[in-house]
Amino acid sequence: MKKVEVKVCLGTTCFVMGGSNLQELNDIIPQRYGDKVEIAGSNCLGLCSINWEYSKAPYVKVDDEVVSEATVEKVLEAIDKKLS
Amino acid sequence: MAGQAIHIKKEILVRIIKAFLSDDFEEQTRLIPYAMRPKGMEVPYRCCVYKERAIIKDRTIAGLGFPIEEDDETVSLGTYAKKALERTEISDKNLTVLQAACKGCKTNRIYVTDLCQGCVARPCQTACKFGAISIVNGRSVIDDSKCKKCKMCVNACPYNAIVKITVPCEDSCPVGAIKKDETGFASIDYDKCINCGRCTAACPFGAVHERSQIVDILKAMKSDKKVIAMIAPSIAGQFPGNIYQLKTAIIKSGFDDVYEVAQGADITAKTEAKEFLERMEGVNEKNAEWLNAWVNEGGYGEEEQTSEKDNEKVHNFMTTSCCAGYNQLIKKHLPEIKPYVSDTKTPMYYTAEIVKKEYPDAVTVFISPCVAKRAESFENPNVDYVMNYEELGALFVAQKIQITELDETKYVVESSKQGRNFGFTGGVAESVKAALPDEKAVKPLVINGLNKDSIRQLKKFATSGECEGGCNLIEVMCCEGGCIGGNATINNQKTAKKLIDNLANTSKDIEKI
Numbered sequence: 268m269k270k271v272e273v274k275v276c277l278g279t280t281c282f283v284m285g286g287s288n289l290q291e292l293n294d295i296i297p298q299r300y301g302d303k304v305e306i307a308g309s310n311c312l313g314l315c316s317i318n319w320e321y322s323k324a325p326y327v328k329v330d331d332e333v334v335s336e337a338t339v340e341k342v343l344e345a346i347d348k349k350l351s
Numbered sequence: 352m353a354g355q356a357i358h359i360k361k362e363i364l365v366r367i368i369k370a371f372l373s374d375d376f377e378e379q380t381r382l383i384p385y386a387m388r389p390k391g392m393e394v395p396y397r398c399c400v401y402k403e404r405a406i407i408k409d410r411t412i413a414g415l416g417f418p419i420e421e422d423d424e425t426v427s428l429g430t431y432a433k434k435a436l437e438r439t440e441i442s443d444k445n446l447t448v449l450q451a452a453c454k455g456c457k458t459n460r461i462y463v464t465d466l467c468q469g470c471v472a473r474p475c476q477t478a479c480k481f482g483a484i485s486i487v488n489g490r491s492v493i494d495d496s497k498c499k500k501c502k503m504c505v506n507a508c509p510y511n512a513i514v515k516i517t518v519p520c521e522d523s524c525p526v527g528a529i530k531k532d533e534t535g536f537a538s539i540d541y542d543k544c545i546n547c548g549r550c551t552a553a554c555p556f557g558a559v560h561e562r563s564q565i566v567d568i569l570k571a572m573k574s575d576k577k578v579i580a581m582i583a584p585s586i587a588g589q590f591p592g593n594i595y596q597l598k599t600a601i602i603k604s605g606f607d608d609v610y611e612v613a614q615g616a617d618i619t620a621k622t623e624a625k626e627f628l629e630r631m632e633g634v635n636e637k638n639a640e641w642l643n644a645w646v647n648e649g650g651y652g653e654e655e656q657t658s659e660k661d662n663e664k665v666h667n668f669m670t671t672s673c674c675a676g677y678n679q680l681i682k683k684h685l686p687e688i689k690p691y692v693s694d695t696k697t698p699m700y701y702t703a704e705i706v707k708k709e710y711p712d713a714v715t716v717f718i719s720p721c722v723a724k725r726a727e728s729f730e731n732p733n734v735d736y737v738m739n740y741e742e743l744g745a746l747f748v749a750q751k752i753q754i755t756e757l758d759e760t761k762y763v764v765e766s767s768k769q770g771r772n773f774g775f776t777g778g779v780a781e782s783v784k785a786a787l788p789d790e791k792a793v794k795p796l797v798i799n800g801l802n803k804d805s806i807r808q809l810k811k812f813a814t815s816g817e818c819e820g821g822c823n824l825i826e827v828m829c830c831e832g833g834c835i836g837g838n839a840t841i842n843n844q845k846t847a848k849k850l851i852d853n854l855a856n857t858s859k860d861i862e863k864i
Binding site: 277278279280282283284285287288290291310311315316321322324336338 | 354357358361362365387590591600741744745747748751752753754755756841842843846
């Protein structure tokens with residue numbers, strides 16, 4: 268089975284607007300999903316530049332799905348949906 | 352702080368900065384509440400879009416640097432923006448409360464819930480020393496006029512039926528400076544407030560705001576004057592990228608030059624180490640003198656001499672003096688500890704002194720993890736403004752600055768490992784130790800966060816003249832975790848500490864005195 272890929276945007280905007288708290292995912296995801304999910308930090312995903320939507324930062328990508336105003340809970344929910 | 356409240360505050364800062372950088376600051380500022388809560392938008396928190404906008408307007412007033420309490424609702428944000436542009440002085444009342452947000456919060460009291468079983472034993476009634484509990488219709492009822500909120504009944508109830516309703520801002524304040532008054536609105540007593548910023552982080556409604564100086568700083572950047580940033584050591588854990596890329600980013604955002612305050616921290620550490628030695632040598636000499644005198648006078652039986660020793664600086668321990676919140680505490684609540692506090696100045700002080708020497712006409716801005724440094728800046732003519740980490744972050748966001756994509760810029764003076772470690776608990780004591788020829792001379796005690804207990808402890812040391820366990824150096828940090836736990840930090844403490852460690856471990860050691 269193909270792994271679910273989680274990309275946490277570490278661009279300045281996402282980091283400042285709350286992305287720093289998403290670093291918890293680095294611990295939670297391997298514990299919870301083992302090999303099924305891969306998590307990596309990413310340079311600016313460019314999402315904050317679309318219509319200048321910094322107010323919806325931080326962004327996380329779960330495969331192709333964009334999670335805006337991302338929180339740990341929202342990202343886990345998106346992963347669960349992909350896996351089910 | 353509660354996630355969404357802080358998100359809104361940061362978004363407002365970004366919008367204020369973008370408005371300033373636009374062609375029409377006043378009009379763009381006036382539109383902020385409408386841009387954030389446009390017509391037809393689903394209402395996220397409150398009853399209706401109009402209330403949401405009113406609250407955002409209040410928060411914007413704080414972002415422009417004005418007190419929300421004094422707003423009479425008739426003045427538009429455009430006018431506030433104009434007033435912010437015109438002002439030449441800033442107020443030293445650094446915090447302001449959005450009282451409309453206090454509505455959701457019940458007053459501090461003890462309350463009997465429906466879980467009360469109306470039991471026969473009535474332990475609550477027995478436990479209450481003030482006769483505040485009576486039984487009405489078989490259930491316990493508290494007479495608020497008699498209740499002293501001692502929580503004896505809360506602890507006595509076997510059903511956990513009695514609860515203390517807390518007010519987070521009041522509970523978080525270590526010195527009782529913020530209180531909900533009889534009208535139910537919280538207000539700050541500035542005579543008591545030590546500017547620790549605990550309430551700003553504690554309020555789940557995000558009601559307590561720092562009064563931002565961001566407009567004043569942007570104005571200075573637009574003028575002919577040079578504007579110099581002085582970055583506190585804890586900043587190394589707050590942004591993506593390293594501190595050399597951060598320097599490039601800060602310059603790109605509008606500053607002319609950047610100094611590490613760790614440079615001043617090196618001076619603080621060495622000066623404090625020297626002072627520590629002098630004080631401790633003083634203790635040894637004094638003890639020898641007393642012993643001699645005692646032997647000469649024939650030992651026991653002589654009347655105790657009350658010498659003028661309090662005027663001389665001879666004390667068995669010394670406390671650090673670099674935390675602005677602690678310095679405010681000493682001034683307003685703990686004067687008895689003053690003789691034990693080192694006379695060494697703060698890293699900000701030494702850094703600002705260097706900057707003003709190198710750029711006499713420049714505007715200096717301290718980039719800070721907390722609101723307490725705003726209070727310190729008013730006591731130091733070399734520091735013109737303070738910008739916290741959230742505000743610097745907003746400045747980057749507004750200008751789309753990607754730190755990790757930038758080149759590195761070196762600092763003229765590279766700071767030491769110990770100076771760069773000033774921003775977390777234990778770091779200051781360690782640096783004083785490392786600067787001493789004999790590190791074993793120091794027996795440190797670390798006060799990790801000021802709260803009612805640790806303040807009581809410090810008071811005890813000051814009155815008895817002795818520190819616990821024979822310790823001779825007390826490091827005091829107002830915030831738990833140190834500056835990385837400051838109210839305006841962006842990153843969580845664990846990762847922030849890791850990032851600081853990465854930098855410090857590749858830095859040189861401090862020179863010994």
